[in-house]
Amino acid sequence: MEQISTSRDVRNGTFPSQRRIVRNVFSNWFALCVTTIVGFFLSPFVVHQLGNLAYGVWVLVGSLTSYMNLLDLGMRGAVTRFVSKGATQQNHEEASEAVSTALWIRLWISLAIICAGLVISALASHIFKIPVELQRPARIVIVISAFTVALNLWCGVFGGVLAALHRFEITSSITIGQTLFRAVGIIFFLKTGHSIVALATLDMCLAMVANAATIAFSTYMYRQLRVIFKVPNPQTLRKIWNYSFYAFVISIAVQVAYYSDNLVVGTYLAPAAVTYYAIGGMIIAYARVIVSSMSATFTPLASSYEAGGRQQSLQNLAIQGTRVALLISLPIELALFFRGHTFIRLWMGEQYAVASGTVLQILLLSVAFSSANSTVCGIMYGMEKHKRLAIWGSIEAGANLLVSLILVRKMGIYGVAWGSAIPSVIIESFLWPRYTSKLIGLPVRTFLSQTWLRSSVVVVPFGLACILAERFWPAPNLLMFFLQIALLVPLVPMVTAIVFRAESLDLIRKWQARRGSTVLDLVTSSSTAR
Numbered sequence: 001m002e003q004i005s006t007s008r009d010v011r012n013g014t015f016p017s018q019r020r021i022v023r024n025v026f027s028n029w030f031a032l033c034v035t036t037i038v039g040f041f042l043s044p045f046v047v048h049q050l051g052n053l054a055y056g057v058w059v060l061v062g063s064l065t066s067y068m069n070l071l072d073l074g075m076r077g078a079v080t081r082f083v084s085k086g087a088t089q090q091n092h093e094e095a096s097e098a099v100s101t102a103l104w105i106r107l108w109i110s111l112a113i114i115c116a117g118l119v120i121s122a123l124a125s126h127i128f129k130i131p132v133e134l135q136r137p138a139r140i141v142i143v144i145s146a147f148t149v150a151l152n153l154w155c156g157v158f159g160g161v162l163a164a165l166h167r168f169e170i171t172s173s174i175t176i177g178q179t180l181f182r183a184v185g186i187i188f189f190l191k192t193g194h195s196i197v198a199l200a201t202l203d204m205c206l207a208m209v210a211n212a213a214t215i216a217f218s219t220y221m222y223r224q225l226r227v228i229f230k231v232p233n234p235q236t237l238r239k240i241w242n243y244s245f246y247a248f249v250i251s252i253a254v255q256v257a258y259y260s261d262n263l264v265v266g267t268y269l270a271p272a273a274v275t276y277y278a279i280g281g282m283i284i285a286y287a288r289v290i291v292s293s294m295s296a297t298f299t300p301l302a303s304s305y306e307a308g309g310r311q312q313s314l315q316n317l318a319i320q321g322t323r324v325a326l327l328i329s330l331p332i333e334l335a336l337f338f339r340g341h342t343f344i345r346l347w348m349g350e351q352y353a354v355a356s357g358t359v360l361q362i363l364l365l366s367v368a369f370s371s372a373n374s375t376v377c378g379i380m381y382g383m384e385k386h387k388r389l390a391i392w393g394s395i396e397a398g399a400n401l402l403v404s405l406i407l408v409r410k411m412g413i414y415g416v417a418w419g420s421a422i423p424s425v426i427i428e429s430f431l432w433p434r435y436t437s438k439l440i441g442l443p444v445r446t447f448l449s450q451t452w453l454r455s456s457v458v459v460v461p462f463g464l465a466c467i468l469a470e471r472f473w474p475a476p477n478l479l480m481f482f483l484q485i486a487l488l489v490p491l492v493p494m495v496t497a498i499v500f501r502a503e504s505l506d507l508i509r510k511w512q513a514r515r516g517s518t519v520l521d522l523v524t525s526s527s528t529a530r
Helices: 018-072 075-088 092-127 132-164 168-191 196-221 234-259 261-268 271-307 311-347 350-382 387-411 413-430 432-440 444-472 478-488 491-499 501-515 519-529
Strands: none
Touching (some): 018 168, 018 271, 018 311, 075 092, 075 132, 075 350, 132 168, 261 413, 271 311, 271 350, 311 444, 311 491, 444 478
16 A cells, blocks of 8 residues: 555555655656756757856856755755654644745745845855856846745745655656756757856746646645645744754755855866866766665655654665665766766867866765765654754865865865865765664664675676776777666676575565566576576
């Protein structure tokens, strides 16, 4: 049985089925694949159409306005947490109170964002080294982007409702549609000679349509939801704030740690240097999203398990989720680490290969460890155990900014990359495993051997194959590059079946029970014969 039925009713005391969980994960991944593929082919077009200078300003403005997302104050996570809990326990009044309170608060936040956009627009040319001819377009883009952020924040409450109901296929479909229409619009506007102002306007219009669809689907799927615009109940406000405060701190830390790099480069170097850094950072962002798209589905799931007292399910979710995250992310990270320079040369052009490729390699060091902890991160949010994550994130963000500011003067964009990588590696590798083991009730050594160690062993042959391919089989074009990767990827599932033999046989048994297949008999008889 699934938690949400097709008739829009929330069923009492039920949890999402395994099929629903898998569907959620693959819905997010499919949306991610579409977004990544579109971004992959679109990015070189945008860079070359705008040029290094205009593109650098576009990225700089985007990084600047992205800080406005911090005014979310962690509300969306709180909505997902309390709607998921309320729906599971059939406490629809509590869920409605949470949504109504979040909407009331975000209304005022959205108005503040629009005002902040006007102020930032007036000061931008004095803060950054923006050429005179691009100052007016940059100011306009900041105002439009501020309105878009305000709209997304207010309507994002309903996206949290859909996430709480485990309806990720809906949010993924909206994301895919928005991505495809955006790609078509960007190509049209840049081909017809329009500037970054047209791109910002396009983003705003598509955000209006996507948010309208989100609101319609969330109210359709959860008809017990009653939204009332009124001054929040102090008790509900306190409950939401106790959750969202630490999520807010985490958002600030993530923003500083992951998205301040472009601002540091733009402030101490030049807009053109932002382009070289942003290309490597763009690939890193895709790598992070691949894993976070899966862990996002675990937050409402962890809330449901905790509300139902299913501790064993939480433990299995942490172990299996960490394995899957590593088995998916590590091959991508190894391929980019050993072949990143070639990939960027074939993708963006020879001039970007060395600088952007080196930035990519440095940043990948931290991504490998953060991928391993992404599953537990989602579970921590779902269980309201994210206070420690806020503390660690704040330490990492402060160290990141400090080291980046020191090294940018000595090493340029490479110094900024090292400033991001060093604090992240230290915290992710030393602090996270111990706390994770305590959270799920397993010894550190057991948890690491069952997840990090075994998953790392799986990808070793693939990594060696990437090194050999780069050395003895250089790719002349992108088509051949992807063909080479496609030929090497089967090494991962082959070695996975060996390293995780018991788990693989268990999956076959479950598949046999559902399908009535004789595959397990064949495997067992073959094993017995040997």
